[in-house]
Amino acid sequence: MHPALSVIFFTTATGAGYGFLALLGIFGASGLLPSDRWMGLSGLIVALGLITTGLLSSTFHLGHPERAWRAFTQWRSSWLSREGVASVLTYIPALLLGVGWVVFQDVSGFWAVMGVLAAVLSWLTVACTAMIYRSLRPIHQWHNDFTVPSYIVLSLMSGAVLMSALTKLFSIDNGYIQGLTVITLAIGWALKSAYWNFNKKSKGLPTVNSAIGVDAGRVNVLEAPHTSDNYLLKEMGFKVARKHAERLRLLSHVMGFALPLLFSLIALFTTGATAVIASVLAWALCSLGILVERWLFFAEAKHSVTLYYGEQTV
Amino acid sequence: MTSLPPETQKKLGLVIDLDTCVGCHACATNCKEWNTGGHSAPLTDVNPYSRDPDGVWFNRIHSFEIDRGANGVGMTVNFPRSCLHCEKAACVTVCPTGASYKRAEDGIVLVNDEKCIGCKLCSWACPYGAREFDVTKGVMKKCTLCIDRIYNENLDEIDRQPACVITCPVGARHFGDLGDPGSEVSKLVVARHGRDLMPEMGYKPTNKYLPPRPRKLDPALLGAPLELKPRKTKKGEKILAWVDNLLSR
Ligand code: SF4
Ligand code: SF4
Ligand code: SF4
Numbered sequence: 001m002h003p004a005l006s007v008i009f010f011t012t013a014t015g016a017g018y019g020f021l022a023l024l025g026i027f028g029a030s031g032l033l034p035s036d037r038w039m040g041l042s043g044l045i046v047a048l049g050l051i052t053t054g055l056l057s058s059t060f061h062l063g064h065p066e067r068a069w070r071a072f073t074q075w076r077s078s079w080l081s082r083e084g085v086a087s088v089l090t091y092i093p094a095l096l097l098g099v100g101w102v103v104f105q106d107v108s109g110f111w112a113v114m115g116v117l118a119a120v121l122s123w124l125t126v127a128c129t130a131m132i133y134r135s136l137r138p139i140h141q142w143h144n145d146f147t148v149p150s151y152i153v154l155s156l157m158s159g160a161v162l163m164s165a166l167t168k169l170f171s172i173d174n175g176y177i178q179g180l181t182v183i184t185l186a187i188g189w190a191l192k193s194a195y196w197n198f199n200k201k202s203k204g205l206p207t208v209n210s211a212i213g214v215d216a217g218r219v220n221v222l223e224a225p226h227t228s229d230n231y232l233l234k235e236m237g238f239k240v241a242r243k244h245a246e247r248l249r250l251l252s253h254v255m256g257f258a259l260p261l262l263f264s265l266i267a268l269f270t271t272g273a274t275a276v277i278a279s280v281l282a283w284a285l286c287s288l289g290i291l292v293e294r295w296l297f298f299a300e301a302k303h304s305v306t307l308y309y310g311e312q313t314v
Numbered sequence: 315m316t317s318l319p320p321e322t323q324k325k326l327g328l329v330i331d332l333d334t335c336v337g338c339h340a341c342a343t344n345c346k347e348w349n350t351g352g353h354s355a356p357l358t359d360v361n362p363y364s365r366d367p368d369g370v371w372f373n374r375i376h377s378f379e380i381d382r383g384a385n386g387v388g389m390t391v392n393f394p395r396s397c398l399h400c401e402k403a404a405c406v407t408v409c410p411t412g413a414s415y416k417r418a419e420d421g422i423v424l425v426n427d428e429k430c431i432g433c434k435l436c437s438w439a440c441p442y443g444a445r446e447f448d449v450t451k452g453v454m455k456k457c458t459l460c461i462d463r464i465y466n467e468n469l470d471e472i473d474r475q476p477a478c479v480i481t482c483p484v485g486a487r488h489f490g491d492l493g494d495p496g497s498e499v500s501k502l503v504v505a506r507h508g509r510d511l512m513p514e515m516g517y518k519p520t521n522k523y524l525p526p527r528p529r530k531l532d533p534a535l536l537g538a539p540l541e542l543k544p545r546k547t548k549k550g551e552k553i554l555a556w557v558d559n560l561l562s563r
């Protein structure tokens with residue numbers, strides 16, 4: 001599949017934003033974060049900023065952005081529509097949490113409920129995003145049981161590294177936050193490695209024989225229907241060279257998981273400037289690594305229409 | 315509403331005969347000609363007369379070579395590919411806007427170009443690549459089964475068929491109600507063991523494809539020798555060859 005930059009940015013930015021918002025809600029509500037105004041303000045600005053720019057960038061690839069409101073209407077059948085509805089609903093408890101935290105410097109009682117609600121809706125939104133891909137049967141690399149857990153864990157993970165960097169910047173040494181960062185990085189790494197392994201081995205059910213309804217014999221393309229690229233090939237026929245993909249995967253292993261894990265462990269056991277630098281480095285590297293991971297998620301996905309253009313299996 | 319109708323009154327669709335299709339592209343050309351003024355008009359082209367032409371087509375004709383290995387003869391299969399008007403059309407259910415829909419009366423899958431936001435998700439959801447995005451109009455386009463022909467009372471009854479069916483020079487394309495077991499198309503599907511494409515995807519396509527009839531696999535059975543051997547010339551032939559040589563100087 002064509003790795004469109006707007007969609008890659010959208011999924012990574014909203015993933016981190018919702019993961020971070022959820023942790024702000026949960027840690028805020030449970031009193032593990034100070035109810036100090038500046039803590040709440042900076043946290044919510046970062047979280048909602050990421051979410052909002054991500055959502056806006058997703059409208060860039062639309063043919064008719066001015067009709068985007070129509071996408072809220074089909075929540076009964078469409079995961080894309082559900083995602084839209086959930087994303088907008090999340091703003092309500094998130095902004096109310098902001099009122100409590102920033103205006104009243106209070107994250108207990110009603111405001112705490114809003115924090116928990118914001119977290120639940122954030123996770124729901126990320127799950128809906130994942131389900132958009134999970135539900136597409138023509139794309140075996142998405143239509144499998146790794147997609148939803150990966151999106152949720154990676155969202156939590158990028159939220160946690162962000163939270164870790166922010167709290168260290170506020171000179172808060174919270175073992176739970178640092179511990180969660182390390183744990184989510186480890187789970188995320190394991191999950192993504194398992195997914196890449198699955199991708200290497202597993203193929204979708206259709207073959208070129210079932211695609212054209214002729215069972216016997218090997219099928220080769222004799223002549224293509226058109227002499228230059230068309231929409232199908234540009235959108236669904238994207239092919240990444242194996243060598244290129246392996247290099248990017250290594251980059252993703254190192255920048256997305258290994259180094260952030262190392263720096264998070266350093267941040268866990270240190271304080272002061274070392275801890276600040278380590279946690280900020282963990283966040284910066286992880287963000288870049290996840291962008292590469294997301295690029296691969298699209299670029300390595302094979303659509304069944306490519307069976308008509310020379311692929312034997314997908 | 316992008317939920318699918320539980321049941322459609324008719325299942326209008328095409329039956330395409332892979333045995334007789336000669337890959338002439340006439341169906342695709344006539345489709346383009348009719349539909350660029352039809353329900354989903356226009357079928358825009360980008361750079362049609364220069365480098366890298368691109369454009370929207372509802373029907374594309376592929377040609378495949380079936381290699382049957384050392385013992386069998388090869389075979390060419392021409393394969394027209396268009397929307398199959400699936401019963402379980404996920405292209406419809408993924409649509410966030412209600413622009414994509416399947417009609418309860420005849421099962422035809424359509425796009426309302428006034429509601430479409432051009433998110434392209436439906437084209438990702440179609441296993442067969444039947445939907446093409448129109449970059450100039452910013453909306454998704456697809457085969458309409460020529461709804462503006464098949465119900466068109468200004469046309470003679472015999473012409474109320476999809477443009478591709480009307481135009482096929484070898485009669486490889488058939489149109490009718492595949493939900494009615496007594497219809498000509500349904501009988502054809504039974505007689506010729508008509509097939510679903512990618513049945514494992516679970517989309518339950520309405521259109522059916524008739525596989526190529528079995529070929530005689532041994533070349534000798536076709537009357538053709540396996541290899542060509544030089545033939546001995548007889549006496550009389552030598553004189554003829556000499557005359558031929560003389561005259562063609
Ligand atoms: S062939 Fe593709 S576009 Fe047509 S109904 Fe089936 S899934 Fe939808
Ligand atoms: S491109 Fe148009 S028809 Fe297709 S899913 Fe999006 S809004 Fe619906
Ligand atoms: S017009 Fe008929 S023979 Fe020609 S490509 Fe189309 S189906 Fe095949």
